Amino acid sequence: MEKTGILNVWLFGVRLFGARLFGARKQSFRLMMVTILLQLMAFNAWSEMSSGGLAELTAAEQYRQYNLVLMVAEGMDPAFLQELQTSGQAPGQFSSQPQAETDANRFPQINVDDFQTPLNRIVDQDSLIANAITVIGFVQVNRKSILAAVDEIAKTQPEVVAGVNLVELAEDAIIVRTALSSALEYQGGSNASANTAYLQAYQAKTIYLRNVMEYWTFSEELDAITDDAMDATGGRMEAYQRLLEDEPAMDSFKQHLQAMENVYWLSRNKKGKPPKLPGDELIDSEAKVH
Amino acid sequence: MQQLFPTLPSRRKAPAHWVLLPAIVLLCAWLAGCAGTARGTKTSVFRETANTATPVSILPRAEALIVIRYPAIISAEAENVFYQAFGNNAIGGRVPIDVKLRTDTTRVAQAIIAKTNYFAMTLYRELREKLPPDTVLLSPHMIVWDKENGLHSRPLLASEQIPSVLTIDFNVYSYPDIREIMESPPLTFGDIVTPLFVVHSNRWLSPTTNGLLLSSEPLLQSSWNLSEQQAEKQFTSMIEYPANTYQRNLDFIAFLSTRNPTPVQVPSKAVKDNNGNVLAVEVYPLEKVQMDPATVANLGEDYSVDPFQQAFINGAADRVLILLGSVDQDRALFFARQATLQRFDPELANVFMAGSTDESVRSRLQLAAALIEAEKKFLSGQSQSVYLGTYSGDYGQKMRQMVAAEFGMLEERRHLARVQNMTTALAVAMLAGSVYGTAVSGTVVAAALQNLTSVLVLGSIWSASQSMKTRTKSGTITEKFMALMAPELERQINVQVEWLESKEKITARGFAEFRDKTTALYQSRVRSLNTTADDRCVFRHPSIATPGRWYGGCHDGLAAGRGYGLVGEGAGASVEYLGDAKDGLASGTGGMIVRQAGQASPAYYEGQFRNGQPDGIVMFQEAGSQPRILQFKAGVETGKASEEQWKRLEF
Numbered sequence A: 001m002e003k004t005g006i007l008n009v010w011l012f013g014v015r016l017f018g019a020r021l022f023g024a025r026k027q028s029f030r031l032m033m034v035t036i037l038l039q040l041m042a043f044n045a046w047s048e049m050s051s052g053g054l055a056e057l058t059a060a061e062q063y064r065q066y067n068l069v070l071m072v073a074e075g076m077d078p079a080f081l082q083e084l085q086t087s088g089q090a091p092g093q094f095s096s097q098p099q100a101e102t103d104a105n106r107f108p109q110i111n112v113d114d115f116q117t118p119l120n121r122i123v124d125q126d127s128l129i130a131n132a133i134t135v136i137g138f139v140q141v142n143r144k145s146i147l148a149a150v151d152e153i154a155k156t157q158p159e160v161v162a163g164v165n166l167v168e169l170a171e172d173a174i175i176v177r178t179a180l181s182s183a184l185e186y187q188g189g190s191n192a193s194a195n196t197a198y199l200q201a202y203q204a205k206t207i208y209l210r211n212v213m214e215y216w217t218f219s220e221e222l223d224a225i226t227d228d229a230m231d232a233t234g235g236r237m238e239a240y241q242r243l244l245e246d247e248p249a250m251d252s253f254k255q256h257l258q259a260m261e262n263v264y265w266l267s268r269n270k271k272g273k274p275p276k277l278p279g280d281e282l283i284d285s286e287a288k289v290h
Numbered sequence B: 001m002q003q004l005f006p007t008l009p010s011r012r013k014a015p016a017h018w019v020l021l022p023a024i025v026l027l028c029a030w031l032a033g034c035a036g037t038a039r040g041t042k043t044s045v046f047r048e049t050a051n052t053a054t055p056v057s058i059l060p061r062a063e064a065l066i067v068i069r070y071p072a073i074i075s076a077e078a079e080n081v082f083y084q085a086f087g088n089n090a091i092g093g094r095v096p097i098d099v100k101l102r103t104d105t106t107r108v109a110q111a112i113i114a115k116t117n118y119f120a121m122t123l124y125r126e127l128r129e130k131l132p133p134d135t136v137l138l139s140p141h142m143i144v145w146d147k148e149n150g151l152h153s154r155p156l157l158a159s160e161q162i163p164s165v166l167t168i169d170f171n172v173y174s175y176p177d178i179r180e181i182m183e184s185p186p187l188t189f190g191d192i193v194t195p196l197f198v199v200h201s202n203r204w205l206s207p208t209t210n211g212l213l214l215s216s217e218p219l220l221q222s223s224w225n226l227s228e229q230q231a232e233k234q235f236t237s238m239i240e241y242p243a244n245t246y247q248r249n250l251d252f253i254a255f256l257s258t259r260n261p262t263p264v265q266v267p268s269k270a271v272k273d274n275n276g277n278v279l280a281v282e283v284y285p286l287e288k289v290q291m292d293p294a295t296v297a298n299l300g301e302d303y304s305v306d307p308f309q310q311a312f313i314n315g316a317a318d319r320v321l322i323l324l325g326s327v328d329q330d331r332a333l334f335f336a337r338q339a340t341l342q343r344f345d346p347e348l349a350n351v352f353m354a355g356s357t358d359e360s361v362r363s364r365l366q367l368a369a370a371l372i373e374a375e376k377k378f379l380s381g382q383s384q385s386v387y388l389g390t391y392s393g394d395y396g397q398k399m400r401q402m403v404a405a406e407f408g409m410l411e412e413r414r415h416l417a418r419v420q421n422m423t424t425a426l427a428v429a430m431l432a433g434s435v436y437g438t439a440v441s442g443t444v445v446a447a448a449l450q451n452l453t454s455v456l457v458l459g460s461i462w463s464a465s466q467s468m469k470t471r472t473k474s475g476t477i478t479e480k481f482m483a484l485m486a487p488e489l490e491r492q493i494n495v496q497v498e499w500l501e502s503k504e505k506i507t508a509r510g511f512a513e514f515r516d517k518t519t520a521l522y523q524s525r526v527r528s529l530n531t532t533a534d535d536r537c538v539f540r541h542p543s544i545a546t547p548g549r550w551y552g553g554c555h556d557g558l559a560a561g562r563g564y565g566l567v568g569e570g571a572g573a574s575v576e577y578l579g580d581a582k583d584g585l586a587s588g589t590g591g592m593i594v595r596q597a598g599q600a601s602p603a604y605y606e607g608q609f610r611n612g613q614p615d616g617i618v619m620f621q622e623a624g625s626q627p628r629i630l631q632f633k634a635g636v637e638t639g640k641a642s643e644e645q646w647k648r649l650e651f
Helices: A005-016 A026-042 A052-056 A059-073 A078-086 A112-116 A118-123 A125-156 A158-163 A166-187 A192-245 A250-267 A282-289 B014-032 B045-049 B076-088 B103-130 B217-239 B251-257 B293-297 B307-326 B329-344 B346-354 B359-392 B394-439 B444-450 B454-525
Strands: B064-074 B136-146 B150-155 B164-172 B195-200 B212-216 B268-270 B281-284 B534-541 B544-555 B558-568 B574-582 B585-595 B603-610 B613-621 B628-633 B636-640
Touching: A059 A125, A059 A158, A059 A166, A078 A125, A078 A192, A112 A125, A112 A166, A125 A158, A125 A166, A166 A192, A192 B359, A192 B454, B045 B307, B064 B076, B064 B103, B064 B307, B064 B454, B076 B103, B076 B136, B076 B150, B076 B251, B103 B136, B103 B164, B103 B307, B103 B359, B103 B394, B103 B454, B136 B359, B136 B454, B150 B251, B164 B251, B164 B307, B164 B329, B195 B217, B195 B251, B195 B307, B212 B217, B212 B307, B217 B251, B217 B281, B217 B544, B217 B558, B293 B307, B293 B394, B329 B346, B329 B359, B346 B359, B346 B544, B346 B558, B359 B394, B359 B454, B394 B454, B534 B574, B534 B585, B544 B574, B574 B603, B603 B628
Parallel strands: B064 B136, B064 B164, B212 B281, B268 B281, B534 B558
Antiparallel strands: B136 B150, B164 B195, B195 B212, B534 B544, B544 B558, B558 B574, B574 B585, B585 B603, B603 B613, B613 B628, B628 B636
């Protein structure tokens, strides 16, 4: 299955909010996504947000970063985020205003390695949480602008989009989300019991993302098996069809049709002999046999 | 004074003779059996009633939307039984015993199978072009016979294993006696086609008709019985699960294999009926559709325009599309999905009944849906291959030539029939004229008849004799035509048998390998479910003592939460329920199919239930009337209610 980046990020995003199972097929779903994207294109908020630190990255890496932060932020309740910030678990802080207006030169990138390093995950959880929450906060405030930026790359450089491995991207997002969840769960905090539901909701979205990612790989393999099976069966059928078409039985068929013409001729009660036709002698013989 | 003009009868006398002449012609028709001209209707009832506007948009999905079933080939051991059944259960009249034994009858039977193969492709192409890709599947059947099951049919491809919203049974038909070719019985020959058409679905889509939505008039009784049988078998397969799955015979084969079926009062309405909401089977009248003669005449060389599409398929396909757009597709597919899941993931099939929203269920269902979709795609490819082989290939080319040749022959007979009719009419008129003599005057004919002499009376006898000769000649042409066409017909059938049997083997082998691989992939990827559903839980109904079976949520061995329950008793009464339950009884929102012993049609309740009985706002359906929204209290109707208050069952 071909997975062009932007569509699938959106596929993921919309599915996150409950696209009905069995309801929509991939193609029509993507058409719907294209429609949504076109609508988003009309709202080009890119000018409000600078790519800041991303400017030095390649388009592919920018595209990857945008999608990664979107995936990481998905499912984080704003109230929970606010709670984390006020409880001091987010020293990085973020503004409730679009980041572009407060700090146009900084786009909070995610370095996945930070979330995989045991030292960070175990010892420096505060920094880990702070960084992640800064990113999520930034995404929640600037979501539309980020989507517009993603759209712009998809529109102007489709080859870049095609080169991005969505499965790897989803894997990175899952690593970040899992590390963040573990850290938050471990740290608890003053309002731990109230935050449990928020955390569970965030974790549920992580599982959802994992399942969607697994579905992608499953679909790719399934499509390959299906195409192979169809090629194998179809190819054999075509060979058989050619065998039929090459059969020289057409002559006999034509003879019977010509014999029919003789019947018409005779039935018109014309005088004289009927024209000599190849199938003439068949008239009586066939009639006797059958 | 010499009369300048012959004496004309007074106007006062004229009416007697104007009445007399048509009477003579009618008499001639009755006595001499004036030859028919084998004409058909140029506008099928479907074209008259179909709404040609764009049909309701139809969402593509993992399942198929339509499966077209048709008799494609006859197995060697079933041939004689099929020909016999074809003669015994003729549509359009009783076939004399001597005709049943004629070789011609066999040829007609063979011809309708050969032509069904061909004409079914037009229906397939039309629907395929109007619906999303891979949603229309072909299911060619082989007619088989064995001692245990008698004459029946089995599908050659696995298309019917894919859940589909609607299933269409299609074939063409001809009356067995070829001597009647020019008369009124149904005919598929040359430019005339008599289609037989049945549309059915899952019983939950139309519970009061057991899922039967539309049927050709001659097949109505047998299709009704078949749908009833299907509902019973599906009920049994669930209450006694695991049980053998049921394969519905082709409706046409079921019709042929049933002699003197017990008549049943089938709730029916005409296709043209404006009262669309009445719960009944739409009846499609038997019609001989006449295709455009000019197109048929050149069919052998140019088939860019399909005359059958213009004459019948356009309208029939529109009717099907409108039906498809108007039905609740999830309702139609729910149980077929469950049955399909049961095949490769029984655990998931049970949880599916329980309507769990757990993420582990959702993700596993998503993988299962992809698996079904892959199978559908594979079978869609096979359907396309059948279409190309049958319509575009050698087979289709010869069928078109054959149809064009038939048309030429039919036109010849029509010509002879017109000659015969004129000769016969004239002969009888002359005979009558000789009898009435001078009494007949006042018209051109009468003027001619006025001069009749006894010699001309002899002439009229000669004329009648010529008429009979013409008739005989006309009949001979048909017989000779059939004899001439027989080897080609036989060859076409053999080719199709060989081709489809080979296709079945190749496809089956390919499909088996494919299914093995995809199932292995599925099993290697699925994660365990975080929830379970019992399929051995007890479901009850207050009026049935025997405990039933429940698939879904369970508490202390009794149905609880969402699920599907069945309960029945020996006398034939049964209850099926989908929805919420408590303490083993229907309680909450649900839908219930209730079959009373001895009643042809079940009743359906959908809405609120308590303690196993309708209680609250409920939509009630019974065959022959419109659905009603009613207020119930402990199973007793207490009055009407508004639709806004009613809560439907979500499938």
